[in-house]
Amino acid sequence: MLKCMECGDESCLKKVPLFSSLGDDELEKLAHRMTFKNYDKGQDILSQGKAPGGITIICRGRAKAYRLTANGTEKILYIFARHDYIGEQYLFVNKAAAYTVTALQNVSAAFFSTKQFREILNLYPAISLRLIEELGRRTISLENILQTGGMRKTEARIAAMLSDFVRKYGVFGKDGIEISLPLSREGMANYLGMARETLSRKLSAFEKEGVIRSLSNKKIVILRPDILRKSAEDETDAYSR
Amino acid sequence: MLKCMECGDESCLKKVPLFSSLGDDELEKLAHRMTFKNYDKGQDILSQGKAPGGITIICRGRAKAYRLTANGTEKILYIFARHDYIGEQYLFVNKAAAYTVTALQNVSAAFFSTKQFREILNLYPAISLRLIEELGRRTISLENILQTGGMRKTEARIAAMLSDFVRKYGVFGKDGIEISLPLSREGMANYLGMARETLSRKLSAFEKEGVIRSLSNKKIVILRPDILRKSAEDETDAYSR
DNA sequence: CGGACCATTGATAATTGTCAAAATTCGTGG
DNA sequence: CCACGAATTTTGACAATTATCAATGGTCCG
Numbered sequence: 001m002l003k004c005m006e007c008g009d010e011s012c013l014k015k016v017p018l019f020s021s022l023g024d025d026e027l028e029k030l031a032h033r034m035t036f037k038n039y040d041k042g043q044d045i046l047s048q049g050k051a052p053g054g055i056t057i058i059c060r061g062r063a064k065a066y067r068l069t070a071n072g073t074e075k076i077l078y079i080f081a082r083h084d085y086i087g088e089q090y091l092f093v094n095k096a097a098a099y100t101v102t103a104l105q106n107v108s109a110a111f112f113s114t115k116q117f118r119e120i121l122n123l124y125p126a127i128s129l130r131l132i133e134e135l136g137r138r139t140i141s142l143e144n145i146l147q148t149g150g151m152r153k154t155e156a157r158i159a160a161m162l163s164d165f166v167r168k169y170g171v172f173g174k175d176g177i178e179i180s181l182p183l184s185r186e187g188m189a190n191y192l193g194m195a196r197e198t199l200s201r202k203l204s205a206f207e208k209e210g211v212i213r214s215l216s217n218k219k220i221v222i223l224r225p226d227i228l229r230k231s232a233e234d235e236t237d238a239y240s241r
Numbered sequence: 242m243l244k245c246m247e248c249g250d251e252s253c254l255k256k257v258p259l260f261s262s263l264g265d266d267e268l269e270k271l272a273h274r275m276t277f278k279n280y281d282k283g284q285d286i287l288s289q290g291k292a293p294g295g296i297t298i299i300c301r302g303r304a305k306a307y308r309l310t311a312n313g314t315e316k317i318l319y320i321f322a323r324h325d326y327i328g329e330q331y332l333f334v335n336k337a338a339a340y341t342v343t344a345l346q347n348v349s350a351a352f353f354s355t356k357q358f359r360e361i362l363n364l365y366p367a368i369s370l371r372l373i374e375e376l377g378r379r380t381i382s383l384e385n386i387l388q389t390g391g392m393r394k395t396e397a398r399i400a401a402m403l404s405d406f407v408r409k410y411g412v413f414g415k416d417g418i419e420i421s422l423p424l425s426r427e428g429m430a431n432y433l434g435m436a437r438e439t440l441s442r443k444l445s446a447f448e449k450e451g452v453i454r455s456l457s458n459k460k461i462v463i464l465r466p467d468i469l470r471k472s473a474e475d476e477t478d479a480y481s482r
Numbered sequence: 483c484g485g486a487c488c489a490t491t492g493a494t495a496a497t498t499g500t501c502a503a504a505a506t507t508c509g510t511g512g
Numbered sequence: 513c514c515a516c517g518a519a520t521t522t523t524g525a526c527a528a529t530t531a532t533c534a535a536t537g538g539t540c541c542g
Binding site: 067069070075077088089090091092093095098099121125128129130131132133135136137138139140142143144145146147149150151152193194233 | 310311318330331332334336371372373378380383384385386387392393435474
């Protein structure tokens with residue numbers, strides 16, 4: 001039986017979209033061509049300036065991808081979570097990674113070297129098509145982020161991020177949807193490209209309006225996801241005055 | 242001999258990265274599985290909300306990709322030029338296009354339906370790998386745009402856009418690099434996510450500093466590409482005061 | 483040459499960033 | 513479990529930047 005010793009999850013690879021079309025025996029073969037890696041909180045999974053050398057798939061934990069700007073602050077590009085790919089865009093593009101990926105928690109991950117992965121593509125051509133599909137999705141998702149990032153109203157950007165968090169990390173609680181935030185306020189502000197203080201003020205405003213409730217620095221409850229979604233869609237934010 | 246009747250260019254498909262590895266006879270076969278399409282200036286190549294239905298490769302002309310926001314303004318995502326792909330991310334993702342692509346000039350293009358293109362992938366598996374590579378490049382390029390878009394200083398974003406234009410459309414002239422701009426000031430402002438007037442003022446400032454010279458509404462000369470590149474790299478823009 | 487469209491400039495209002503201080507939260511050790 | 517110090521966050525006041533509105537000046541094309 002295929003069991004992931006690292007993350008404790010039965011057939012954890014099967015849940016990765018890229019491999020979902022494979023049978024159990026094929027997954028078994030896959031398992032021979034990869035290595036499990038563990039990263040402590042704060043450790044780098046990928047380093048800006050170094051070639052990724054392969055694909056990493058997260059089994060457990062979260063990580064942030066960021067670039068260092070000239071003035072020393074970091075601009076966060078992605079938050080990676082379980083079943084996300086890291087470095088897949090460099091599989092056939094021999095370039096240095098443009099960002100660093102650092103574990104936000106302890107992370108376990110499956111790693112395929114470029115060589116191993118190309119072998120797998122030869123073995124199972126169906127995975128090529130699947131990879132094309134996944135890269136297409138990634139592109140589409142980036143295009144979405146690009147647009148929300150281009151929105152002028154800061155409230156709209158914040159609302160878009162929170163709505164995204166609801167989708168990815170939301171858990172139903174008794175008062176609303178609980179989110180265990182992957183980033184600190186400072187991290188979220190960097191992700192959104194605004195000052196920490198601005199984010200703070202806007203979140204306080206959302207709280208006064210009854211849209212969210214802050215439980216702690218790392219946990220908030222979304223009381224009115226509908227209002228959030230609405231102000232994320234709308235450039236002309238109806239809920240700020 | 243393989244000759245593109247539409248754009249007048251000999252072996253124009255050969256210059257498309259996706260097909261660069263193919264021989265002349267293979268290109269010949271390819272030509273049987275596609276249609277040439279012509280679009281007048283202002284015509285839509287792709288429509289927001291409709292499935293792309295295939296891949297379009299531009300042979301001649303430029304086009305803009307944009308989304309309509311709730312308040313009616315358009316947010317421009319891409320400028321497509323010769324040899325760029327349109328809709329390749331939807332090849333295996335059956336979704337409606339998230340943006341409209343409109344011809345900025347008269348455009349001629351090669352079109353492969355999804356069905357045709359999948360046949361081609363079956364026929365030439367090497368193209369799959371090439372497509373993975375191209376999608377990877379697109380992802381990397383989007384990640385770059387995402388970062389420059391996240392830069393707080395407007396001067397830096399403008400400088401990044403102009404540097405990009407230098408790479409794509411720049412022609413050496415006697416005083417510097419001449420650029421025939423693909424967009425109006427309003428278009429560029431939408432692309433950069435700022436007000437038309439702000440862009441105007443910053444461009445005037447660049448002109449006063451001797452970095453650029455405006456020849457007409459659609460043509461500028463870059464006198465100091467080095468300064469431009471520097472202020473695009475730097476969050477802490479050294480050339481504004 | 484004229485008219486429509488586009489771009490620039492000026493003045494002002496709104497928004498956001500910055501700096502400093504106060505308040506809260508977090509983790510650790512008692 | 514509580515207390516304490518460190519780190520993080522929130523808030524306030526002010527400065528800087530950008531958006532908006534309005535008027536002027538240019539450019540393009542018949």
